[in-house]
Amino acid sequence: MEIVLNPLLNGFVYGMLLFMLASGLTLIFSMMGVLNFAHAGIYMIGAYVAFDMSRLIGFWAALIVAPLVCAAIGAGIEVWGLRRTHHNGHIAELLFTFGLFFIIERGVQMVWGMLPVPYRVPALLDFPLFRLYGVDFPAYRAFMLLIAGGMLLAIRLLLTRTRVGLIIQASLTHPQMVSSLGHNVPRVFTLVFAGGCYLAGLAGVIGGNYQVTEPAMAASLGPIVFVVVVFGGLGSLSGCFVSSIVIGMVQTFAVSIDGSLADLLGPIVAWIGTDNLAGEILSIPVSRVGPLLPYAMMVGILMFRPRGLMGTRDT
Amino acid sequence: MxxxxxxxxxxxxxxxxxxxxxxxxxxxxxxxxxxxxxxxxxxxxxxxxxxxxxxxxxxxxxxxxxxxxxxxxxxxxxxxxxxxxxxxxxxxxxxxxxxxxxxxxxxxxxxxxxxxxxxxxxxxxxxxxxxxxxxxxxxxxxxxxxxxxxxxxxxxxxxxxxxxxxxxxxxxxxxxxxxxxxxxxxxxxxxxxxxxxxxxxxxxxxxxxxxxxxxxxxxxxxxxxxxxxxxxxxxxxxxxxxxxxxxxxxxxxxxxxxxxxxxxxxxxxxxxxxxxxxxxxxxxxxxxxxxxxxxxxxxxxxxxxxxxxxxxxxxxxxxxxxxxxxxxHGPLARAGRLGRLLVPYLRLSIPAFATLIGFSGAVELTSFLTIGEAQGKHLVLFGETIQVWTPQPWIVTAILLIGGGIWLRRECRAFARIWDDLNADLKDRSL
The missing domain is CATH 1.10.3470 (ABC transporter involved in vitamin B12 uptake, BtuC)
Incomplete structure (x- = not known):
């Protein structure tokens, strides 16, 4: 039981963190056709701003303010940047966000330095909530689940119960029609972009002290978030949720499995020997293959089912 | 054509x-x-x-x-x-x-x-x-x-x-x-x-x-x-x-x-x-x-x-x-009109240079606050060490960046007008 339950809980926490990032990205991607490379950069900015603010005004105020800062940055990017490149097509927009990520990464290194900053869990939540088979479950992870779950509920209510939400939903699938009906689609775009960046910033605030706040955090998480979005499928928030949890679980479980293919195929590997390339591939432990799996999943799904798990149209 | x-x-x-x-x-x-x-x-x-x-x-x-x-x-x-x-x-x-x-x-x-x-x-x-x-x-x-x-x-x-x-x-x-x-x-x-x-x-x-x-x-x-x-x-x-x-x-x-x-x-x-x-x-x-x-x-x-x-x-x-x-620039060069762009380009280059200096100043000052200090380096310009913690260099870069930026925008518009005129003129002649 213990090798299943603990990774299950941790995988769920990690998956929820991924979902906070991926939900904003999938909304932006589905509506505007722009795969926002800078999204993980915004996540990183959220973490760093929260670090600075938690020293000045405390963690709880940072929890409110830092995501708002990120939303403002996002709105600025959309209005002054993306909208200007829009007439050059999706590739130009993609490249714009790509360049932006470049600048954000170096900018963060310049402002906050190359080394990790000591962004810690607030003292109020720094205690083990319960013990499970001898392993503590920190209260902060429960708090993360609470925030992520609350946000999930809020998005759901916003999208299904409000007028803006209905327009956003319609723009996901039929942007031209929505525009023809007289809605200000560019303004909806700005709103969604700012909203997505708000979520990324919030994920940064609660994820920065769960992981490590360092300049490489965006580059290491960014591609994983793309995997989540592509794997879940375009235009589907529930697909995004499922794939976040799946990727979170896959990565957590892979780390906790210590075996390798060689354990299953013992005699064959003994015959090949571990001294050559084939033997090495077979005898590598699953825990080290973990980082490979999400990318293999993405390449596979793009080859055979380009619309993703629950997508409504091809990527 | x-x-x-x-x-x-x-x-x-x-x-x-x-x-x-x-x-x-x-x-x-x-x-x-x-x-x-x-x-x-x-x-x-x-x-x-x-x-x-x-x-x-x-x-x-x-x-x-x-x-x-x-x-x-x-x-x-x-x-x-x-x-x-x-x-x-x-x-x-x-x-x-x-x-x-x-x-x-x-x-x-x-x-x-x-x-x-x-x-x-x-x-x-x-x-x-x-x-x-x-x-x-x-x-x-x-x-x-x-x-x-x-x-x-x-x-x-x-x-x-x-x-x-x-x-x-x-x-x-x-x-x-x-x-x-x-x-x-x-x-x-x-x-x-x-x-x-x-x-x-x-x-x-x-x-x-x-x-x-x-x-x-x-x-x-x-x-x-x-x-x-x-x-x-x-x-x-x-x-x-x-x-x-x-x-x-x-x-x-x-x-x-x-x-x-x-x-x-x-x-x-x-x-x-x-x-x-x-x-x-x-x-x-x-x-x-x-x-x-x-x-x-x-x-x-x-x-x-x-x-x-x-x-x-x-x-x-x-x-x-x-x-x-x-x-x-190809069509203009072939028509021998490239010389007409010389003065507009010169006018453009002054605010562009100011903005560039302002921008690189802002970037460098920021980087010397953190990375430079961590490496124990100092910003030396024209043989003088610049104190990055004093307000003077920041004010100068801000003026250059913002002033130069506004000026550059105006010059860009003027340049675009001249550019369009020249090209339209070229088209009229070739028709």
Whole structure:
């Protein structure tokens, strides 16, 4: 039981963190056709701003303010940047966000330095909530689940119960029609972009002290978030949720499995020997293959089912 | 429209330009020849060698980006795998089990690049546009992770190293001196560039352009866009492999950096800044970025910020890159009107310079607050140490940046008016 339950809980926490990032990205991607490379950069900015603010005004105020800062940055990017490149097509927009990520990464290194900053869990939540088979479950992870779950509920209510939400939903699938009906689609775009960046910033605030706040955090998480979005499928928030949890679980479980293919195929590997390339591939432990799996999943799904798990149209 | 205005520059003139470029490449090591030590400048040689490889690499990338409209985020995979294989070739040559002279080893690297291009291309060519970009991103990350993980082929984090003098030579050269390697790189750069230029003139090159511009129509005409994508990908793998082979020969070590996302990102920047819609654009981009890389990185911690801003500026204001900017002057130059732009350009250059100084001042001051202080460095300008914690330098940069920016905007509008007038005038005359 213990090798299943603990990774299950941790995988769920990690998956929820991924979902906070991926939900904003999938909304932006589905509506505007722009795969926002800078999204993980915004996540990183959220973490760093929260670090600075938690020293000045405390963690709880940072929890409110830092995501708002990120939303403002996002709105600025959309209005002054993306909208200007829009007439050059999706590739130009993609490249714009790509360049932006470049600048954000170096900018963060310049402002906050190359080394990790000591962004810690607030003292109020720094205690083990319960013990499970001898392993503590920190209260902060429960708090993360609470925030992520609350946000999930809020998005759901916003999208299904409000007028803006209905327009956003319609723009996901039929942007031209929505525009023809007289809605200000560019303004909806700005709103969604700012909203997505708000979520990324919030994920940064609660994820920065769960992981490590360092300049490489965006580059290491960014591609994983793309995997989540592509794997879940375009235009589907529930697909995004499922794939976040799946990727979170896959990565957590892979780390906790210590075996390798060689354990299953013992005699064959003994015959090949571990001294050559084939033997090495077979005898590598699953825990080290973990980082490979999400990318293999993405390449596979793009080859055979380009619309993703629950997508409504091809990527 | 008049024939003369529409016709591209004469073939012979283009040929002269190419010849001049090659001549500069040949002469460059001797321009920086140090007569005291009777040696070429090592810095210049390293930089020029790097330029050669990057020219091949970005030209091969442009076979996808510019010519086929495919955005790849994992092109370094083909480059790096060519490099890894070259190291193994050279090692084998050391054991006398690989009797190929060093001059032809880049060709072998190209063939392995072609092989990997066929494998990766088979996977990636199933999709186009954003999905293609994502597949290549995934393949790139897969290969980088595998490069760190497997020791037999990739050597893990330390990479694998070799000795290029293992191989024999067709001309009896030892290739111990880097100037010999430089001329080898130059020769292969010219060959590869000619090969890629030739490919753009073939039916395949034309079909790549067709699938880029309208893939549905290309399909209606009976061509399979997937096959076109596959062929372009595999062939660009061939040329990227040549670049990787030269990389391995020059540095004699290949680590996972050569397949990493950073290099893939670099080639996107080079190709786009140079201009993806022109054949010679990536050459300009590769030369410019390598110059910045070797020159600016010595002066500034934050040189990548400048490259990033340049890239974003290009994406927003000049999507056809440097080559596009130069090309736009073509009709005016042929009509002999380029002189009329001299004064507007001079007027533009003053606020542009002010803004540039202001911007780089802001970047440098910020970087000296953090990275510079961590390294114990001080900002020294014109022989005077500037105190970055006092308000004066910040106020000066703010004035330059904001004032210069506003002024630049006004001048840009004026310049655009003159530009449009000149071009409209040109059109009227030719009608």
């Amino acid at each position: 008049n024939e003369a205005a529409a016709k591209p520059p004469k073939r012979s003139r283009q040929l002269w330009l190419w010849a001049a470029l090659i001549l500069i490449g040949v002469a460059m090591p001797w321009v920086f020849y140090d007569w005291h030590t009777a040696r070429q400048s090592g810095f210049v040689l390293t930089m020029m060698s790097q330029m050669g490889m990057m020219v091949i690499f970005s030209l091969s990338y442009n076979m996808l980006m510019g010519q086929s409209g495919l955005l790849s985020f994992g092109h370094a995979v083909l480059f790096g795998l060519g490099g890894y294989c070259t190291v193994h070739f050279l090692e084998a040559a050391g054991h006398h089990s690989f009797p190929v002279p060093l001059e032809l080893i880049p060709l072998c690297a190209g063939l392995t690049g072609l092989g990997f291009g066929i494998v990766y291309g088979y996977i990636a060519a199933t999709q186009r546009a954003t999905a293609f970009a994502m597949i290549t991103l995934g393949l790139g990350e897969l290969t980088t992770t595998a490069g760190i993980m497997f020791h037999h082929f990739f050597g893990g984090e330390g990479g694998i190293s070799t000795d290029r003098t293992n191989a024999s030579s067709l001309f009896g050269l030892s290739y111990g001196a880097s100037v010999q390697v430089y001329y080898l790189i130059l020769a292969w750069t010219v060959l590869a560039a000619l090969g890629m230029l030739f490919l753009t003139k073939t039916p395949l090159g034309a079909m790549a352009n067709a699938t880029r511009d309208n893939f549905e129509r290309a399909r209606f005409m009976g061509y399979d866009p997937r096959r076109v994508r596959f062929l372009q990908f595999a062939l660009s793998g061939f040329f990227a492999g040549i670049g990787g082979g030269l990389y391995a020969i020059t540095y004699e070590i290949v680590t996972y950096d050569a397949v990493s996302g950073a290099l893939s990102a670099n080639v996107v920047l080079m190709t786009y800044i140079g201009g993806a819609t022109f054949f010679y654009g990536p050459i300009l981009g590769a030369i410019l970025i390598t110059l910045l890389q070797s020159g600016l990185s010595l002066l500034s911690n934050a040189w990548l910020i400048y490259v990033g801003v340049l890239f974003i500026g290009m994406v927003t204001f000049a999507p056809s890159g440097l080559a596009g900017i130069i090309g736009a």
